[in-house]
Each structure stands twice: as C-alpha cells, then as structure tokens.
Amino acid sequence: MRETREPLPAWSMAVAAMMMIQLSSAFSVGLIEQVGAGGTAWLRLVFGGVIFLMIARPQFRRIRRQDVAPILGLGVATAVMSVAFLSALEHIPLGTAVAIEFLGPLAVAAIRSGSARMLAWPALALVGVVLLTEPWEGETNLIGVGFALLAGAGWGTYILLTQKVGDRFTGISSLSMTIPIAALMATFVGAPQVIPDFDWRVLPIALGLALLSPVLPFGLEMLALRRMTHTAFGTLMALEPAFGVLVGLIVLHQIPSFVQWIGIGLVVLAGAAAQRSGTRTPAPELDPAPHA
Template identity: 35%
Template sequence: MSLTERIPHRHRGTAAVLAVLLGATALQSTAALATTLFERLGPTGVSGLRMLTAAVFLLAVARPAFWRFTRRDWASVVSYGIVASLMNVFFYLAVDRIPLGVTVTIEYLGAFAVALIGVRRVRDGLFAVGALAGVVMIAGPTVGSTDLLGYLFAACAAASLAGYTLLAGKIGTGTPASSGIKGLSVSIAIGAILLSPATAGAIPHMVPSDWALVACIGVVGLALAFSCDALAVTLTSPAAAGVFFSLDPVVSSLVGILLLGQLLPPLAYVGIGLIVLSGAAVTWRANRSAAQLAAHTASLRAVDAVEARRG
C-alpha cells in the first residue's frame, strides 16, 4: 500500500498542506544558502549541480525499474523533468538579480493560475483571490529593484511552476513501475542530464567544501521539496495544491527574518495572515470534499453489492 493510500480521505487536505509547508521550508532555506555559490559557480551551474545531487540521491533510494516504464510513463517523467529543470534554472537566475521574497512571490502566480482553473464556485474563487491579495501585500512594499531581466526570469519560473503543478499529479499516479518517488527520480535525472553542460562548467571552479553545501541544496532543497509537492498534488488536486503553494511567499518571508535578518513592512504581515486564512479554508474544503466523495463512493458500492445479491 502506497503512502497516499494509507492517509484517510478526510485527512488528505491537511496532509497536503503540511507536505507543502515542509517542501517550502526546505526549498526556501536552501535557496538562501545557494546564493553564496552564485559568484563563483553561476546560477545555472548551481542549478545543474543541485539537480545532479538530487538525482543521485533519489535514484539510490528509489532504484526505479525504468525498463518497465510504459510509453505513457516516459511521456510523464520526461515532461516533468523538462519543466522541473526549467523552473530550477529560471528561479536561480531570478534570485541572482532580484530579492528572494519578490522572486518567490512572482513565481507563485503560476500556481495561482492553476488554482483558478479548478474554480467551480464563487466561494472557491474568493479563496484564490484572497491568497493572491496576500501575495501582493507581501511583494508590493518590497519591490525596489529595477532589474527587468530578473523579473522576466521570475515570470518564466512562474510559467514553469504552472506546468510543474499540473504534471506533479501524473508522477504520483502512473503505473507501479513509475509511481511516486520512482517516477520522480527518473524525472530529476532527466533534468540533470539537460543541465549537464552547466554542471560540467561549474565543477572545475568548486572547492571540496562546496560539495557538502551542494549536496544539502540538492537533497533537501530539491529531492525532499519536490517529493513533498508531488505528494500534495496526489493527495488533493493540482488546483488545490496551487492554492497551497501560496504558502511559499510566507515561508520565504520567515526565512528572510530568521536567516537573513530581513524585517518586512506591516502590510506584508497582513498579507501573510490573509494567505494563511485562505490556505486554511481551502484545506478544510479539500478535506470535506474528499470525505464526501469517499462516502458517496462507498454508498454506491453498497447499493451495487445489494443488487448483485438480489440478482
């Protein structure tokens, strides 16, 4: 039985938001560490090394039987690997030019767009808009950079995050050979191969102590973070996970305070509260919907069983 199947339907929304929080903390804290390597190795070089170390770790843990992948499995893992590598590169290119909090905020707009796709009722749309308003409150007072190229890279990261959010669920629901961490490990390996020219260019400039930092960035900031994100999408839906990803700007703000000593304007903290409330509302609705769906499915099966006996 997979991890997803072990989690009761009524708790899947809560489990998903906890997974997103863990992944966001891992991602944002290691992103702050990664910036210390940009001057010598470059953003693309650090990105490639990050993908490489994450791929080695995930392949060693998952040991996927990739020769058993179906054509559909390969389509999913290759697409996910391409999107993940693009998001990785654009994110670091943006962080190298504009503040981390602003980059994360702009990137979240990709997940927000996915959240809007799943809107079925006005109330759901209000939750998504509330999360977006919170993001604007966080970003607005902090935007002081005029580096347009940095904003362009952040926008490309946002577009990649939209694709990443949509494809993450397919990684968790493929055939047994490619489901879960097995498919994820192959996807990250594909991304590492795509970024191998940048990785090869960065390695000659590394010192021995860099490898420990790169390993931390890859294993914690990518392997763990991406695994948590994929789990969240599998437990709920791309739309629900898209709203949960609004917690990323919150986490990046807290990381800035704790690790970098960066205090935010009062309006930004109001935005944090609004995002948390929106995320909590979506979590509750996800839990309720999953429980109702499970109950409805169970009742239909019971009716079918009774009719089968009578027949």
C-alpha cells in the same frame, strides 16, 4: 484492540516541503556567489538525481508510450523552475521572488477549479502577492522579475505534471526518473559555470542543499499531490511567499515592510482556507505496462 494510525494530512506534508525549499533557497545564496545560479541549480539536481536513483529504482517496465511525454516534461519543468528561480535570487529578495513565482501555481488553481466559490481563495492570495511584491516602491528589477515569472511557469507546469506522473507511478519512483532528466537539462547552463574554476569544497555544500531541495520536499509534494486537488494544492502554495519572506528575514536579513506583513497574512489565510477541502482520492494502482 489495535489502534489504526491515520496518515499525515496531505497539507502538512506540503507545508513541510515549502519550508525546506525556502531554507535551501536562502542557503543557496552563498553558493550562487561561487558557482552562479545555474551552477548551483545543476549541482543540487545532480546530487538529488543520484540520491533518488539510490533509494528508488525507476519503474521502467511500467512506462507506456503515453507516459513518455509527461515524464520528460516534468524533468524539463523541474530544471526550468530550479535554474530560473535561483537566477532571480541574484537580482531580487527571496520573498519577492517567491511571490512572483507563485503566480504560476495560482493560475493552475484558478483555471483548474471546479467550483466558483473556490476562486475566492486564489483571488485573495493574488491580493497578498501584490502586497508582497510592492510594485509601486522604487525601480523594478526587470531581469529578476522575468526570471521569477519563468520559474512560476515552470512551477505551474510542475504541479500539473507531478500529479499526472504521480498517479501512474507509486512512491517516489517517478522522481528517480524525472530528477536525473532535470539534472541533464540543467547541465547546459550549470556545467559552464562550475567546471572552469572547479572547487571540490562546494560539493558537500551542494549535497546538503540537495537534501533540502529537491530530495525531501519533492518526495513530500509527490505524496501530497496524490491526495489533493490541483486547486487545493495550488492555493495552499500561497503559503510559499510567506515562508520566503520569513526565511529571507531570518537567514538573509531581508526586512519586509508593514504592507508586506499584511500580504503575508492574506496568503496564509487563503492557504489555510484552501486546505480544508483539499482531500483527493488516490488514483487506483495500474498493472505494470510493457516497455514503451
């Protein structure tokens, strides 16, 4: 009798995506010093858009009039999230930037929760985020915090629109539409930083970073969101600050304090608890729609 292989758990795809994103962010620090945060984000998105167009044909025939706004909105949210977060890294440590950015999906998890009991996990994650940021220590870099908050707003919007768009378009075909839109939006910020002193040697570096983010993790997140609730996915993202601190320690030698390690434990606990009830029935396939 032939064995039926179970698909990978949705939470495992989300965790793998988070690790790739943090590694890409850490490795981007060197490129940021050469072409700026906007230029780095732009190059990553351009290469990511080209790769998605090569491996997945956009399903233009399925686009309905009501699909246009979510698709455009997801592209804009992706651009804002990418440019703002890398801009934050110019001012604050990786783990701190991720912790502040996490407030975006945390808000999504709390607002969209259908169960009062599930609100306990976002609350616990919030405590961990506060411990990770340590606002009582020294002077706060308001510019870095501002960029991280803007990235958080983009991240929360990205989660909402990714699930909405992912329910309409199968596989990663939606990314072949939204990532090019994000690259186009980032052009206004990134191109002025890259073109004046263009050096072709940054291109292979940007290509490698694009594979780490957005190509592989965004594809994994799209698949995960088709089988998870907003609340479960948003709270599972509480693991992101933990990965940010750990990757910052290993790659960038940014040493966390004892209090920050406690914060890591709290967000990991909240994320692990949330994924236990995070299964979501995939949306049914719809018939191809005419051109919008």
